[in-house]
Amino acid sequence: MKMPAVAESEQLPVQQAREGKPEAWDILFRRYQLPLYVYVFELVRNEQTSLDIVQEVFIAAARHIGGLRESDKFGSWLFGIAHQKVIQLWRKRDGKEVLFDEVPESPDAFEDGPDDLLIRREQEAEFMNLLNQLPLPQRSVLLLHFVEDFPLEEIARITETQLGTVKSRIHYAKKLMRKLLEEKE
Amino acid sequence: MKTPGDILFARHQAAAPKLDAIRREIVQELNNQETKEQSRPHNFVAWFLCCSNKLWLELVWPCRRIWTGLAAVWILIFVFNFSQRDPAELMARKSPPPSPEMILTFSEQQRLLAELTRLNETQAVEPPKRFMPQPRSEGRIEALTA
Numbered sequence: 001m002k003m004p005a006v007a008e009s010e011q012l013p014v015q016q017a018r019e020g021k022p023e024a025w026d027i028l029f030r031r032y033q034l035p036l037y038v039y040v041f042e043l044v045r046n047e048q049t050s051l052d053i054v055q056e057v058f059i060a061a062a063r064h065i066g067g068l069r070e071s072d073k074f075g076s077w078l079f080g081i082a083h084q085k086v087i088q089l090w091r092k093r094d095g096k097e098v099l100f101d102e103v104p105e106s107p108d109a110f111e112d113g114p115d116d117l118l119i120r121r122e123q124e125a126e127f128m129n130l131l132n133q134l135p136l137p138q139r140s141v142l143l144l145h146f147v148e149d150f151p152l153e154e155i156a157r158i159t160e161t162q163l164g165t166v167k168s169r170i171h172y173a174k175k176l177m178r179k180l181l182e183e184k185e
Numbered sequence: 186m187k188t189p190g191d192i193l194f195a196r197h198q199a200a201a202p203k204l205d206a207i208r209r210e211i212v213q214e215l216n217n218q219e220t221k222e223q224s225r226p227h228n229f230v231a232w233f234l235c236c237s238n239k240l241w242l243e244l245v246w247p248c249r250r251i252w253t254g255l256a257a258v259w260i261l262i263f264v265f266n267f268s269q270r271d272p273a274e275l276m277a278r279k280s281p282p283p284s285p286e287m288i289l290t291f292s293e294q295q296r297l298l299a300e301l302t303r304l305n306e307t308q309a310v311e312p313p314k315r316f317m318p319q320p321r322s323e324g325r326i327e328a329l330t331a
Contacts, residue, residue, distance in 0.1 A: 020215070020219060022212050022216045022219060025215055026208065026212045029208040029212065033201075033204040033207070033208055034197065034200070034201060034204060037204055038196075041197060047200070051200070051207060054207060055210075058207070058211050059211060062211065062215060066238070066242050069246070117188070117189055118187065118188060119186065119187055119188075119192060120186055124192050127189065128196065131189075147193060147194075149190070
């Protein structure tokens with residue numbers, strides 16, 4: 001079920017999309033539509049708003065593909081647009097800055113791989129519940145980590161935060177989830 | 186056991202038809218745009234702008250640091266070259282125009298030089314003495330008698 005996250009440049013027709021070929025855009029949108037939707041939905045918690053944001057992201061991507069410097073970073077570029085749209089929405093809703101409570105940095109503490117957190121069937125609902133309880137910045141980086149398995153540097157670029165901050169956010173979020181899941185057993 | 190990614194994708198799989206509809210709509214719009222662009226007569230200005238934009242994006246923009254570096258090097262070379270210019274030339278430019286006496290002396294000198302060269306030329310043009318070959322033996326006898 002998980003989307004392939006490697007060797008994008010070999011498989012994805014980013015260059016053809018730059019040349020404005022609709023069939024290339026079709027392939028790219030098909031590849032990213034669900035991961036983008038999952039990321040946006042888990043942050044905004046509203047189906048219609050999430051669909052609207054995904055649509056806006058696709059339109060913005062088709063318009064501004066010229067601004068993409070490295071073709072192999074298409075995925076993170078697209079998620080970067082989505083992240084900005086979500087932040088705009090939060091600002092409109094709350095009328096204030098959203099990115100927010102910093103956790104202390106511990107760059108050396110990050111050792112976890114993307115799939116080290118395995119969840120049993122009966123724990124799935126609990127996992128989703130815990131994910132929704134996480135503060136937005138931690139939820140955001142964790143989702144990028146789970147959904148697309150982006151490298152930490154790219155997560156930092158998407159969320160426009162320091163690498164150390166990304167490492168500590170993921171580390172603390174996963175630690176917290178693991179602890180809560182163990183407590184519920 | 187499932188990974189968090191698997192759980193998230195499975196949970197939102199139901200949104201796939203709606204996402205497909207959005208994708209199709211946008212791709213259709215892109216198709217229409219492409220058809221319009223193909224049917225539009227080619228405008229030279231639009232073509233030129235498109236090409237320059239492509240060149241800018243593909244050649245200059247990705248390596249703008251290199252281009253900036255090159256420009257800086259060129260400026261340095263230009264400044265260095267300018268500072269190393271021949272001072273005599275600069276002095277000549279800066280010096281006031283020559284006085285009439287100086288011009289007179291200069292023309293006098295030129296006239297003298299022209300005369301001298303003409304004299305040399307006439308000497309050089311004078312035909313050489315004719316050489317009359319003699320038999321070798323006669324020459325020897327003359328020398329002995331002398």
